[in-house]
Every structure is written in C-alpha cells, then in structure tokens.
Amino acid sequence: MKALQVEGLKKSFHGFPALRGVDLYVNEGELFGLIGPNGSGKTTLFNCVTGVLRCSAGKVAFKGREITNSAPDAIYRMGIGRTFQLIELFPNMTVLENMLLAVQESQGSMLSRLFRIREDTNERRALELLDFLRISHVQDELAKNLSYGQQKLLDFGMVMMSKPDLILLDEPTCGVEIQMRQEMMDHIKELNKQGTTIIVIEHNMDVVMNLCTRMVALDSGEKIAEGSPQEIQSNQKVIDAYFGEEE
Numbered sequence: 001m002k003a004l005q006v007e008g009l010k011k012s013f014h015g016f017p018a019l020r021g022v023d024l025y026v027n028e029g030e031l032f033g034l035i036g037p038n039g040s041g042k043t044t045l046f047n048c049v050t051g052v053l054r055c056s057a058g059k060v061a062f063k064g065r066e067i068t069n070s071a072p073d074a075i076y077r078m079g080i081g082r083t084f085q086l087i088e089l090f091p092n093m094t095v096l097e098n099m100l101l102a103v104q105e106s107q108g109s110m111l112s113r114l115f116r117i118r119e120d121t122n123e124r125r126a127l128e129l130l131d132f133l134r135i136s137h138v139q140d141e142l143a144k145n146l147s148y149g150q151q152k153l154l155d156f157g158m159v160m161m162s163k164p165d166l167i168l169l170d171e172p173t174c175g176v177e178i179q180m181r182q183e184m185m186d187h188i189k190e191l192n193k194q195g196t197t198i199i200v201i202e203h204n205m206d207v208v209m210n211l212c213t214r215m216v217a218l219d220s221g222e223k224i225a226e227g228s229p230q231e232i233q234s235n236q237k238v239i240d241a242y243f244g245e246e247e
Contacts, residue, residue, distance in 0.1 A: 001063065003028045003166050003197040004049065009058035011044055011221075018044045020221040021058065026166075028063075031192045032199045033208040033215030035232070037241050040218040042201045043085060046168050050082050051075045062166065081164035085171050087155045091144035095135065095154055098143050099126035102158035122161070129157045133187060149180035156187065166197045173207050185211055205242075209233065217241065 004026040011019040019041045026032045034042050047053040049060050051072040060068045067075055090098050103122055130136040133153045138146060143154060152172065159167055172188065173181040181204075188211060192198050202208040208215065209229040217225040217232055219241040225232055232238055 001028050002026065002061075003030070003063060004199070005059075005061040005064075006045070006049065007059045007061075009045065009048060009060065010056045011041075011048055011053060012056045018221050019048070019056075019058075022218070022221070022223050024216045024223065024226070026197060026199055028165075028197055029192070029195055030197055030214065031189070031212050032197075033212035033229075034199060034201045034218070035203075035205070035208055035215055035238075036218035036224075039220070040241070041221040042218055043170055044221075045218070046082060046170055046199075046201065049075075050080060050168065076162070076164075079163075079165040080168070081159040081162060081166070082168035083155050083159055083170050083172060085174070087151050089143040089151060089154060089158075092142060094140050094142055095130065095146070096123075096126055096139040098154060099129065099157055099161055103161035125161065126157075129160055132190075133157050134183065149176040149183075152176055152180070152184065153187070156184070160191070164196070166199070167191075169198060169200045171201055171203060173202065173204060181207065205233075 002025045006022060006024045009019050009022045010017065022045060034045070036042050044053065048055045051070050054069050059066060062078060062080060067078065090101060093101065100122055127136065130139055133156065135150055135153050138150060143151065146154065156172060173184050176184065185207060188198060188200070200208060200211055212229060214228060215232055216223055217235070217238045224237040224241060225235040
C-alpha cells in the first residue's frame with residue numbers, strides 16, 4: 001500500500017510556479033529521499049503535503065485517503081509528522097517539557113489536557129525516546145542550552161512523540177558535526193526498521209545516498225529523476241542540476 005501519493009501537484013506564488021505538476025509516491029515502510037538544488041521545490045512540496053500551504057492544483061493522498069488542502073492539525077492527527085529546516089523548539093522549557101508539549105495536540109480535548117489525562121503514559125514515552133536518542137542526560141536542561149546537534153535530536157524526538165505513521169524530515173543533519181550526523185542517520189534507520197515510513201530532504205548527498213533506498217530529484221519545481229541511489233547518482237539531469245547550482 002502507498003503511504004503517500006502525490007499527483008500533478010502544483011503551487012504558485014504570485015504567478016511564479018514553485019511546483020509544476022509533480023507526481024510521486026512513497027510505499028509504506030519506505031525510507032525515501034527527496035533531493036534537488038536550492039529553490040527546486042522540496043520544502044514547498046512538504047508544506048503542501050502537510051497543509052501548511054494550499055496546493056494550486058493536484059492531489060495528495062495518505063494511505064488512500066485524499067487529504068489535499070486539509071488543515072495542518074487534521075493532517076497531523078491522521079498520522080503525519082514533520083520537522084522544519086529551522087528547528088522549532090520552546091527554548092525556555094526543559095527538554096522533557098518540550099517532548100510532552102509536542103504530543104498534546106494529538107490527544108484529547110483541551111479539558112482532558114488540563115486535567116493531565118495520559119500524563120504518565122506520555123512521560124514514559126518521552127523518557128524512552130530521549131533514551132533512544134541518547135539525550136536523556138539533558139532532560140532537565142532548558143532547550144536553549146543544548147548544543148545544535150542535541151537540539152536537532154530533540155526536534156526529531158518531538159515529532160516521534162505522537163507515533164506518526166509517516167514522518168517528513170527537512171534536512172535533519174544540516175549544520176551538525178560528523179559524529180552527530182552519523183547518530184542521526186542511525187536513529188532514522190532504526191525508526192524505519194520499526195515500521196515508520198520516512199521521507200528525507202537532504203542536501204548532503206552522502207547522507208541521502210546512504211539512508212534511502214529510493215528517491216526523487218526535483219529541479220525548478222519539476223521531477224527530473226526517480227530511482228535507486230545508484231540510478232540518481234548517475235543521472236545526467238541530476239548532475240547538471242547540482243553542477244549548475246551556485247555554491
């Protein structure tokens with residue numbers, strides 16, 4: 001079964017096309033890559049899938065159910081989680097508080113949340129995830145005091161709190177040092193082995209080639225290639241797109 005199906009997806013900003021009829025699919029349980037030079041439409045596609053932006057045309061389906069232009073909170077509750085290029089944390093709250101807050105919108109009414117229903121279960125899950133990410137030793141630290149790599153891991157952990165079936169990661173290893181990059185890759189692979197479908201946007205070709213079994217390349221809002229890492233790496237359109245990108 002396809003976890004995600006995108007058909008003829010278009011998005012324009014003031015008449016300028018950012019996505020030009022993109023088609024792609026992601027199978028359940030797949031670790032899928034989305035690559036392309038700056039401005040190719042990768043994050044715009046994520047934003048359209050998750051309801052942050054309204055599509056100009058086309059369809060988006062999640063597990064066979066059309067979700068085109070649904071509200072972001074509704075899409076989140078259906079089981080799609082995501083990270084953003086810029087880390088979104090609550091800097092003056094502790095690591096554990098960030099984890100607990102991340103799951104609130106997927107559970108119950110405001111009244112039930114005020115009376116702390118499920119608090120114990122959520123805290124157990126948060127502590128398990130922090131241990132999985134190897135940052136449980138900083139659970140009582142304010143998020144703003146963490147290293148950038150630790151903040152990236154916390155951001156990833158917050159997405160995992162609601163147990164999404166599909167996770168969209170927007171440049172999860174960008175800006176982190178080599179050891180932390182490898183740790184992030186290991187966590188992504190392990191989560192995928194546990195059954196979570198994952199789509200990764202990455203500029204670091206070594207990362208995406210080692211992570212993903214299949215990928216799509218975009219350029220100027222169009223799909224220019226699709227296939228295995230080996231097929232993508234040797235595709236002339238992909239080589240031209242990256243070679244022509246300004247450093």
